[in-house]
Amino acid sequence: MKGLVVLGSTGSIGVQTLDVVREMPERFQILGLAAGRNLDLLVNQISEFNPRMVFCADEAKRHRLAGNGDVVPMEEMVAEPDVELVMASTIGTAGLVPTVKALECGKTVALANKEVIIMAGPLIRSLAGTAGRNLMPVDSEPSAIWQSIQGEGGPISRMIITASGGPFRKSSLQDLEKVTPEQALKHPTWNMGRKITIDSATLMNKAFEVIEAHWLFDVPWENIEVVVHPQSIIHSMVEMADGSVKAQMGPPDMRLPIQYSMLYPERLPNRLIPHLDLRSPLDINFEPLDPSRYPCFSLAVEAGRKGGTYPAALSAADEVAVDRFLEGRIGFLDIPRILEEVLAKHTPTGGKSLEEIMEADRTARLDAEAAADSLPNRVLAG
Amino acid sequence: MKGLVVLGSTGSIGVQTLDVVREMPERFQILGLAAGRNLDLLVNQISEFNPRMVFCADEAKRHRLAGNGDVVPMEEMVAEPDVELVMASTIGTAGLVPTVKALECGKTVALANKEVIIMAGPLIRSLAGTAGRNLMPVDSEPSAIWQSIQGEGGPISRMIITASGGPFRKSSLQDLEKVTPEQALKHPTWNMGRKITIDSATLMNKAFEVIEAHWLFDVPWENIEVVVHPQSIIHSMVEMADGSVKAQMGPPDMRLPIQYSMLYPERLPNRLIPHLDLRSPLDINFEPLDPSRYPCFSLAVEAGRKGGTYPAALSAADEVAVDRFLEGRIGFLDIPRILEEVLAKHTPTGGKSLEEIMEADRTARLDAEAAADSLPNRVLAG
Numbered sequence: 008m009k010g011l012v013v014l015g016s017t018g019s020i021g022v023q024t025l026d027v028v029r030e031m032p033e034r035f036q037i038l039g040l041a042a043g044r045n046l047d048l049l050v051n052q053i054s055e056f057n058p059r060m061v062f063c064a065d066e067a068k069r070h071r072l073a074g075n076g077d078v079v080p081m082e083e084m085v086a087e088p089d090v091e092l093v094m095a096s097t098i099g100t101a102g103l104v105p106t107v108k109a110l111e112c113g114k115t116v117a118l119a120n121k122e123v124i125i126m127a128g129p130l131i132r133s134l135a136g137t138a139g140r141n142l143m144p145v146d147s148e149p150s151a152i153w154q155s156i157q158g159e160g161g162p163i164s165r166m167i168i169t170a171s172g173g174p175f176r177k178s179s180l181q182d183l184e185k186v187t188p189e190q191a192l193k194h195p196t197w198n199m200g201r202k203i204t205i206d207s208a209t210l211m212n213k214a215f216e217v218i219e220a221h222w223l224f225d226v227p228w229e230n231i232e233v234v235v236h237p238q239s240i241i242h243s244m245v246e247m248a249d250g251s252v253k254a255q256m257g258p259p260d261m262r263l264p265i266q267y268s269m270l271y272p273e274r275l276p277n278r279l280i281p282h283l284d285l286r287s288p289l290d291i292n293f294e295p296l297d298p299s300r301y302p303c304f305s306l307a308v309e310a311g312r313k314g315g316t317y318p319a320a321l322s323a324a325d326e327v328a329v330d331r332f333l334e335g336r337i338g339f340l341d342i343p344r345i346l347e348e349v350l351a352k353h354t355p356t357g358g359k360s361l362e363e364i365m366e367a368d369r370t371a372r373l374d375a376e377a378a379a380d381s382l383p384n385r386v387l388a389g
Numbered sequence: 390m391k392g393l394v395v396l397g398s399t400g401s402i403g404v405q406t407l408d409v410v411r412e413m414p415e416r417f418q419i420l421g422l423a424a425g426r427n428l429d430l431l432v433n434q435i436s437e438f439n440p441r442m443v444f445c446a447d448e449a450k451r452h453r454l455a456g457n458g459d460v461v462p463m464e465e466m467v468a469e470p471d472v473e474l475v476m477a478s479t480i481g482t483a484g485l486v487p488t489v490k491a492l493e494c495g496k497t498v499a500l501a502n503k504e505v506i507i508m509a510g511p512l513i514r515s516l517a518g519t520a521g522r523n524l525m526p527v528d529s530e531p532s533a534i535w536q537s538i539q540g541e542g543g544p545i546s547r548m549i550i551t552a553s554g555g556p557f558r559k560s561s562l563q564d565l566e567k568v569t570p571e572q573a574l575k576h577p578t579w580n581m582g583r584k585i586t587i588d589s590a591t592l593m594n595k596a597f598e599v600i601e602a603h604w605l606f607d608v609p610w611e612n613i614e615v616v617v618h619p620q621s622i623i624h625s626m627v628e629m630a631d632g633s634v635k636a637q638m639g640p641p642d643m644r645l646p647i648q649y650s651m652l653y654p655e656r657l658p659n660r661l662i663p664h665l666d667l668r669s670p671l672d673i674n675f676e677p678l679d680p681s682r683y684p685c686f687s688l689a690v691e692a693g694r695k696g697g698t699y700p701a702a703l704s705a706a707d708e709v710a711v712d713r714f715l716e717g718r719i720g721f722l723d724i725p726r727i728l729e730e731v732l733a734k735h736t737p738t739g740g741k742s743l744e745e746i747m748e749a750d751r752t753a754r755l756d757a758e759a760a761a762d763s764l765p766n767r768v769l770a771g
Binding site: 155251256282 | 536537538539541543547549614616623628629630631632633635636637639645648652654657659663665667668669670671672673674
């Protein structure tokens with residue numbers, strides 16, 4: 008029985024993590040649940056799983072946790088001796104400090120909050136090594152790569168990350184100017200949280216996966232490719248030294264990679280996980296990625312390659328820009344405009360310590376707010 | 390440096406095996422080469438690789454080997470102490486005795502001659518265990534399955550073997566009656582030997598792969614599926630207990646699975662092996678198999694499931710029928726007619742000894758010849 012803490016338990020990945028736990032109650036004991044603002048759901052989860060430790064990021068609502076377990080900050084929760092596994096399913100910068108703390112304490116971290124490894128790649132790598140030691144990928148693409156390289160001793164010669172292309176794969180850049188949050192939140196294949204869904208529409212999320220894969224699997228940038236695959240059936244591929252390509256496939260459903268990250272290397276049946284149906288015709292397409300359609304993608308990969316605190320600034324600025332877009336205060340293409348401005352202004356440092364990363368995060372947020380405020384007003388469709 | 394014997398060195402797989410050896414001369418020493426009838430090519434191969442032992446199945450031509458090494462029967466060749474690896478790339482029953490002998494002597498066998506495991510599944514299994522111990526799959530589909538399960542400790546819950554569907558995927562049964570050898574030899578995706586190309590057109594080859602996979606991977610019949618995938622890019626798939634599907638992919642080229650069977654578990658670059666190109670759009674389709682279009686398929690899988698000497702009789706009868714078809718003496722749909730008659734007439738035994746299997750083979754050949762002779766004469770197109 009693994010002692011489990013779920014950070015971000017009321018988000019999409021957190022809720023599905025609890026779905027998995029519910030299916031195998033003999034495997035996991037929930038020791039802590041932490042959420043952001045959704046207190047109603049958190050209180051329900053607490054009464055169902057009865058964790059010893061609870062937390063809510065929203066101070067104004069924290070009083071509602073009274074009598075529902077000890078209120079313990081996330082970075083203390085993960086350090087408790089009986090905690091073995093931490094599901095880091097928070098969003099953005101929120102998961103950074105608890106993840107670093109958990110790894111420092113020798114815990115296993117299932118990392119869904121990919122911004123953590125974007126912001127602090129070298130630090131996380133130095134604490135956790137590559138995927139499968141202390142750090143378990145949760146995202147479907149790195150999970151696919153991880154599953155595909157099981158049993159392979161040799162190096163990965165090419166990593167092929169698949170991208171659905173998001174809801175605007177066929178839209179012109181001109182059309183993108185007028186995209187509404189409602190349109191951007193309609194992902195064609197995946198049902199995910201709001202931040203990651205917008206990041207998928209801009210392909211920021213795919214650039215994040217390139218950066219994540221670089222750190223998780225120690226593959227040089229030039230050996231990482233992205234290919235558009237609209238059906239999201241093949242979750243990613245790796246090519247080995249002899250040219251053999253291995254892939255992991257399945258209907259788009261996060262419960263599989265979530266469960267794999269929690270049980271690795273074991274596999275158990277789970278009736279909630281849908282199976283690939285080949286009783287009807289199935290078409291799988293690949294097409295090259297056109298980076299000109301996705302300005303965030305190139306900006307972000309470049310920030311990843313530059314290293315230092317650039318990716319931390321990128322991630323922080325993206326969080327601000329996506330928030331503003333979701334609030335209807337900026338347009339869809341203002342997101343890359345803000346990122347570009349923040350990155351151009353950024354004064355990088357080595358980015359190997361938490362302090363430097365947090366400082367880059369703070370500055371980039373301010374810069375992003377200022378950049379957003381200085382955008383010319385435009386009428387947003389909606 | 391592995392001591393290697395190539396049985397069937399002048400066939401398609403044998404020639405490509407030598408291509409691999411030529412690319413990594415420091416890895417393999419050719420100790421023996423054995424061929425059927427193509428003496429010109431065999432003599433060339435002998436002068437290039439200078440093996441100590443040589444063989445040719447055609448007695449009338451064997452004198453041409455004089456002065457080209459010791460003429461040694463295949464079953465003695467494989468038993469030599471310095472032989473470590475045997476590439477069994479003979480066709481039909483020819484490889485049965487040498488393969489059994491090699492396994493009895495503790496050699497590693499790379500098995501391209503799949504009829505051996507069709508005919509003698511339980512015997513081969515008892516000698517070699519499942520794939521990867523002493524027996525290395527060479528065929529692209531079992532190789533894909535084998536590559537996909539590397540590092541997976543748990544059971545395979547579903548095996549999905551892909552089938553191109555052959556050249557007549559869209560033909561009606563009526564059209565098939567008039568198919569010529571030339572038409573049947575034009576495989577849409579794979580460049581292979583004549584026997585296996587005809588077996589691919591009838592889907593006999595796919596049924597053989599179902600039987601082969603059953604024995605190589607110890608998967609129950611009901612967990613083996615066949616799906617039509619016309620492009621032959623995904624070479625097969627496995628589903629694990631949690632629903633995760635793993636696949637091995639690449640352009641259709643036998644040198645990859647050949648090399649993997651010879652180097653397992655190592656992977657080495659080989660400039661001859663083409664790489665999956667995703668710089669242009671790529672479509673991959675799956676459609677359910679319609680068994681009514683492929684009478685050989687159902688007949689053969691049924692023989693596999695019945696077990697005993699049924700599969701040996703099936704394989705022997707198929708060899709006779711395919712030969713006759715290639716000679717233009719029977720029609721394409723006469724192949725399943727002959728098989729059906731031979732199997733209906735067959736008196737099975739347990740099929741656990743080489744003697745029983747050889748006896749079933751002998752009888753089935755006679756029955757197949759008789760069945761072919763008694764077919765109504767028909768005018769063959771072509």
